[in-house]
Amino acid sequence: MKERLDWENQRVTQKNREPMHSPWGAWESAEEAAKGERGSSGNVLSLDGTWKFHLAAGPDCVPEEFYKEEYDVSAWDNIKVPGNWETQGYSYPVYTNYVYPMGRADEERYTICASRKTGKREMNPPFVTGDNPTGCYVTEAELPAAWDGKSIYLSFEGVESCFYLWVNGILAGYSQDSKLPAEFEITELVHPGKNRIALQVMRFCDGSYLEDQDYWSLSGIFRPVALYAKPKIHIRDWKVFALPDEVLKDGQVTAWCYVNREDGYADTSVEMELLDPEGRSLCRVQSPVGGQASMYDRSRFPMETGAAFFQIDVKEILLWSDETPHLYTLVFTLKNEAGEAVDFERQNIGFRTVAIGEDGVLRVNKKRLIVRGVNRHEHHAEYGRAIPKEWMEKEIRVLKQLNFNAVRTCHYPNDPRWYELCDRYGIYLVDEINIETHGIERTLSTDPEWAGAYLERAVRTVLRDKNHPSILIWSLGNESGSGANQAAMAGWIRYYDPFRPIQYESGDPSSLISDIRVPMYPDLKWAAREVQDPADRRPMIMCEYAYAKGNSNGNVWKFWECVRNYPRFQGGFVWALTDKTLIYRDETGEPHWGYGGDFNENVVDSTPDMCLDGILTPDLEPHPGALELKIQQSPIEIRQKPGRPEEITLVNGFCWKNMEEYQLLWRVEKNGSSIQSGCVENLEAEPDQETELRLPLETETMDPDSDYTLNLSVVLKEDQWWAPKGYPVFWKQFVLQKKRTKKQEKSGGSLKTSVLGDVIKMEDGETAVVFDTKAGRITEWTVRGKQLLMSGPEETFYRAPTGIDRACGGVASSYADAWKEAGLNQLKGTTETVKTEIGEKSVRITVRRTWESGSGREKICTDLHYTFESGGKIQVRMDTRVPEGYPCLPRIGTELQVPKEFCEVNWYGRGKTETYPDRKMSVPIGAYREQVDEQECPYLVPGEWGGHEDTEWMELRDQSGCGIRIQAETPFHFDAHRNSIREYEQAAHWHELPEGDRVWLHIDGIFAGLGGDTGWFQTIHPEYQIGAGEYTMSYRMEPV
Known part of the structure; x- marks a missing residue:
């Protein structure tokens, strides 16, 4: 039977690798151990930096005996360690969801299918299928003279996926498991002067079958590398339990400090010192290193062979938690038989409990964990x-x-x-x-x-x-x-x-x-x-x-x-x-954030952008x-008492800290403008408690024709390590009053109307509107000769699919798939009738259209009602009937194309952050202003973005202040962008979008939610879906 290769044998996971232990500091004194950063000791030599590197096509293609001291690697490339070789120009990264990223050398570039039925390529664990790029690393290390006579260890904190190690041409060991350290004792392999360290790193091994995470496949030495010097008998490891008592007042530290079992270890002892969070010494105790542990010891914390055992009581402890991370410090000092201190290690500890109660609730320090x-x-x-x-x-x-x-x-x-x-x-x-x-x-x-x-x-x-x-x-x-x-x-x-x-x-x-x-x-x-x-x-x-x-x-x-x-x-x-992107460069050399398929890799997931799934860029x-x-997840909450807007309840949902580091800012806004504000500096709310606050609001004289809101924000009083003074940790808005509904006043002026064939022209002094009854469209809208509108309003029912809309190809039908199958992305409108009613002061035109999807479904029907009045005012109402048989529609609204110079957006609604029907609670209603070109799309693959919910009015203006105002009695959804829906849908990357020559403005009466419960099923909740039925929206456009 042919002997298996180490990297294709699940029974071989290491050769000569040291047992795992807590990370060493290898300090030179107890004082240094108490205060120093790990890695700063003179007993630690970092090997991070520039190494020599050669990438071979596979393990059988590596240069012969490259690891030997006489082999010349001067012509090899330089590579940074730690680092992945794919991010430094070698081979290519591969992103897959769950199909194994191993390619086959004889295959062309292919796209894997994520379908559970068809997407699994034939795998044969533990054998590596296909090509297996192999990196050869070489560096030199010169040991300090002070290390003479000590035990030398070489530690790699992370190498993917497996590697052989040679020291001075001698095989030192083998290891796999990409995400844990591999440490080797090399005392007998090193010598004074320079020492050659060489690795052969394989991209794939049998261990890769256990590392099939939804992530990028990357390779190399990607975590720190260091040499450690320890005395012959030294601290090998330690285990600590720091447990509070039943009432969380006092605590007990139980610790084992393990010594390597060299001859004479039983004659050593360990001293353990406990320091409080301020660095003050609380106690110092000493314990001998134990010999053989008893097989009959049934105590809760038994003695262990080769370990010094400690158990100390600590009075009036400070608990560790996410809110109060109080850290105590243990310093272990190993003493030889003569009582001399020879080795030092440190461990930060925290007193806390984690337990599941009889009621099935998980608690930390006896408080329910959220x-x-x-x-x-x-x-x-x-x-x-x-x-x-x-x-x-x-x-x-x-x-x-x-x-x-x-x-x-x-x-x-x-x-x-x-x-x-x-x-x-x-x-x-x-x-x-x-x-x-x-x-x-x-x-x-x-x-x-x-x-x-x-x-x-x-x-x-x-x-x-x-x-x-x-x-x-x-x-x-x-x-x-x-x-x-x-x-x-x-x-x-x-x-x-x-x-x-x-x-x-x-x-x-x-x-x-x-x-x-x-x-x-x-x-x-x-x-x-x-x-x-x-x-x-x-x-x-x-x-x-x-x-x-x-x-x-x-x-x-x-x-x-x-x-x-x-x-x-x-x-x-x-x-x-x-968003887990990697940088790639386009044909001009410009860097961009890339995702699957951007690196000329030979394995591409069917959903290559599935790695773009973060809440952060x-x-x-x-x-x-x-x-x-x-x-939504804030531990702070604010409630308002019904009928008493000045009385609020502040809920402190923190478990262990009060609100003394915060203050409450409050502000009353009238139609988005601040009219009253104040600050509650002292928030006297203890942990897990509520406090009542009364604000001096002046609500008696509110104008019934105005909106009033109360805006509350809990902010930091002073700078903290994680945020500056004034940073808001929570905010909430309450509506004090909605303005009473008033019918929009009709213009009283006359309107000059002329009809020439299919064209109706309406003029009033400085404004003019031209309507083509054959096309059923406004073809011109001008003020003082300035064009306000290039096209529209035109009915629209589609949006550029989001990442969630596109879902995970092959697992289930996505919204994007359903919309395309239903033809919603290519609806063709047919003008059925145009009815006109010309009066002295207004012109009314109704355009009925039917929308053919090409999918055999019944047509969507719209009636677009226009009322043209003097002053250039245009009242728009759209009635829509959606028949049965369509999937959830993305939107029902209108699209306007506006000249590019109208690029300042003002609105009263939710903002500035984008909002959607099922994701808007964190964004307050107010008056906002921004430039179309200053909006930053936060998504790397273009799609629907930048929407604003609950809008009462919005404007597009040019630099002179001229523009369009759109106002409605019922709040609407809008967005304003430089590119069209189709352009956003077709672009694979943001930088691929063409430069826009206009502003695309969407006014929507109803907009479907985003969903997002999962990424592979249709998850827009029923109340945020647009189904079959009749819908009406209306708004008024006027020049400003």
Whole structure:
């Protein structure tokens, strides 16, 4: 039988790799350990920087013996480490949803199909099918003289997907699992002077079958590389439990500090010092390193072989939480038999509890946990998976600004620095094991041959990350089905760490595997029913919800109503944090954010832009949906007392902090202009409590013909690390009065009308309107000789599909597919009748049209009623009848084409952020102004964008102030852009849009919602759909 290659053998996951442990600091003193940044010690030598690099077509094509010291690599390219080779010009990145990205060398470029029936290419785990680009890395390291006599370890924190390591030409080891460290002792392989370090990194291996995440396939050494020097007998690892007592007043620290079992280890001892969050020493204790652990020890915290054991009580502790991330510090000092301090390590700890009560509610520090979470891939548009620490800190600042408190590390363990930052700044984590087999579903999860690989990944994740207070929950991976291999992982973790629950979604596992029900994109009715099921009292936390592809995130308020209504429905993790783009260059060399198919790759997903599914842009700017989430998931709420607008209730939904760092700004607006304002500086609301406030509103003299609103904003009193003074964390608007409805006054002046064949011309001093009765259109509208309108109003029922409208090709029929099948994207109007009524003061014209879809369906019918009056005023009313048989229409409205110079937009309605019927609660009504050209489309693939709901009037003006005003008695939806619906639909990238030569203005009586519960089914909720029926809209146009 032919011997298998290591990278095609699921039983071979490593050779000579060291056991996993907590990240080392390898400090030179206890004082340095207490204060220093990890990696700053003189016992650590970073190998990050420029390496020599050669990319071979496959493992069998690498230069022979390139790893030997005499092999000349001077002609090789330079490459940055950490970094992915695909982001540095080698090979190509591949994005796929769940079909494995392995191509075949003999194939042309092809598009994979995401259909569950036809989309699975033949896979044969553990064998790698097709080409397997292989990177050869070489660098040199010169060891400090002070390291002589010490044990030397070489650590790679992340290499994808597997690699061989040589040191000075000698094979040092092999490792796979792309998202966890691989460490090798190389003491016997190094020598004084320069040492050659060489790696052979394969893009794919048998481990790739366990790493089929919905993400980019990238390769190389993408996390830091470092050498560590340790004394011969040294601290190897440590495990800490920091637990509060029953009343959360005092605490107990239980710790094991493990020493490597070199000769003489039993004669050593460890000193442990505890420092409070201010760095003050609370206690210092010493314990001998134990010998053989007893097999009869049944204590809660047993002694362990080769470990010093500690248990200390701490009075009046400060709890760790997302709101109050108080960190204590443990410093471990190893002492030799002579009592000399020889090795030093540190661990930040936090006192907190995580437990599921008998009522099925998950609590942190005995308070109900509400997960305001998001799924985060490690991603950077320029660097791929190689994330700078500064970028991580920026991500956390944005999370805090948007009221997020939790992250799921989808779908693998993250860079160790991320956990340290989350400990420091207060972000709850679900730490996910690097297992996903989506492309072959549960095949490997039930296969005993793969049990070892599964369990190893779980064990190594927990061993590395066990001491972080930010980690509340362990996750067994993602979308791999359920089987014995998940049960094995869960069993080991529960025994090793009894203080954290476990979650897993795929296969709807029982409590044997998952302590929490973590549905993915649940139907709300289903969730509301299941979370009350007395037969399954587990808490429910959505592992993914509110799919944020493009213009999305409708209906999120409904999810948060469920969180407030059902104690065991405890929030969830939005999909996802950022649009996962990579930079590519067009034919002119200009850089752009790219997605699947932009890199000349030979594997392209059928939904190549499915990676653009974040609530943030690639440079961490919030999409409009992020602002809706910010308000809906805020721990702060404000209610107004019915009939007493000056009395409000401020709800402090924080669990552990009061409102002393915030103040309340309030403002009364009349028709969008501020007329009264004030500030409540001291908000005396304790955690989880309410407070009543009375505002000095002057509401007695409100003009009945005006709108009045009360705008409230909770802002920071002073600068915080995550946001500046004055930053609003929550806002809300209450309507104090709606102006009384008045019929629009008719113009009293006369109108000069002339008829020439099919053309009617209406004039009044400086204004003129020409109407072509044959075409049924306005062909000219001028004021003082200036053209106001190029075309329209013309009936419109279509929108450029959003990312959610286009959905995930092949899984189910999308709205875009349904609209095209119904012919809504190519409706042809036929003018059936034109009726005119010419009077002295007005002209009335009614145009009846039928709209043929070409799909055999009954025609849509419209009656467009015009009333032309003096002063250039035009009253428009459109009656529409939509017959049965059509899918949800995108809109019912009119389209106007306006000369390009009318580019200033003023309106009274919701803004400036775009709004839609099912995503508008976070955007207040007011008076706004912006330039058409200054609007920034937040979506990378063009589609519907920039809409404004609840608009009472809007204007388009030129630089001189001349323009068009549109006003309605019933609020309408509008947008104003430089490009047409068709141009937005056809462009694959924003920069591909043609330069617009006009303003396309849409006035809609009704607009369909966005949906976004998922990204692959039709999810516009019924109340936001436009179905069969009769609809009426009206507005008045006039020159300004």
